């Protein structure tokens with residue numbers, strides 16, 4: 001097989017593995033009613049499953065990134081698929097909340113290994129110019145996993161019940177592991193990777209070097225500032241905000257969440273091409289996404305009473321930029337780190353958005369609880385106050401972005417690459433245009 005055909009095969013397998021990881025990730029959320037019935041528990045206990053899973057995912061990003069640099073993406077992806085299969089099997093037979101939680105911990109752990117491995121495969125198999133677009137495509141096509149859990153998985157759950165449903169998704173992961181064993185290679189150059197001895201000193205030095213490079217931290221703050229708002233909305237508070245806060249029907253709220261996924265799918269390739277064409281202006285794209293998110297939320301939160309539908313649609317469209325914007329963080333990690341440290345750096349970046357989302361999800365719940373005294377119903381005013389927590393995260397992220405961008409530019413200047421101020425570029429372009437006409 002030619003290298004380029006092989007590269008597409010490798011990407012295809014990686015992509016399917018990521019789609020399946022997203023299917024595992026979201027499969028518990030769509031089985032809320034069945035879970036409540038099976039374990040005889042409340043909605044808040046079930047919600048804590050999402051939090052624990054996110055915690056495991058985010059907490060494992062750095063260790064998993066280090067492991068990726070040591071054992072390579074193929075092995076890590078296979079381990080991830082097996083761990084997720086085990087987790088879903090545990091869940092399939094679990095009869096208590098504790099055992100089920102153990103299953104979700106395993107799913108979170110396996111999930112944590114997948115995306116970083118796929119990004120590493122893309123960076124190893126494709127020329128650098130193609131990587132930004134392929135990274136965006138990976139991120140957005142992967143979200144198909146959510147559709148798989150919402151439609152075929154729910155169908156199996158309704159028709160055959162809990163154990164067959166979770167048992168069958170476990171078997172999908174076994175199939176992914178077999179596919180990866182058969183078709184994946186770490187890179188086109190190295191057919192079989194020499195076994196590397198993992199030393200603590202080596203791991204520590206990689207960790208330090210990746211962290212010390214301001215480009216990695218710029219990636220982390222990028223993921224942190226752009227990624228969290230979309231995740232908070234899609235994973236937890238979007239639906240309650242639209243239904244309990246804005247008085248929309250569940251159907252309309254569901255359509256708006258679907259619009260968010262579709263608009264994100266359209267925006268991803270555009271962001272990818274812009275990053276590919278203007279690598280020196282990536283941070284402006286990031287700031288643009290943060291500005292779009294913050295202005296849309298400000299307009300909705302400041303609107304007296306329920307916001308009109310057109311404004312909510314604008315909010316959804318701006319939030320659809322969140323996922324594509326956060327992928328720029330991985331591009332910073334890739335371009336400012338050598339291949340042998342890329343896993344560690346990618347893991348660090350990926351901690352950003354997931355941690356910010358986790359903290360915001362929990363803090364919003366806490367503020368609502370305080371305002372309502374723990375009652376199960378809440379209204380627009382409670383949500384409005386709680387959602388203002390977004391500003392704390394944006395402010396923290398913006399400080400991080402501007403600080404690390406200054407450090408990155410200083411380093412680049414020391415290597416002879418000077419990024420001219422954007423005002424200067426616009427002025428130069430205007431002068432050139434005037435001169436030509």
Ligand SMILES: NCCCC[C@H](N)C(=O)NCC(=O)O
Nearest residue numbers: 115139227231323326327350
């Ligand atoms: N619904 C979560 C979307 C997150 C996309 C994001 N850019 C990202 O970091 N993905 C990593 C992953 O494992 O999904």
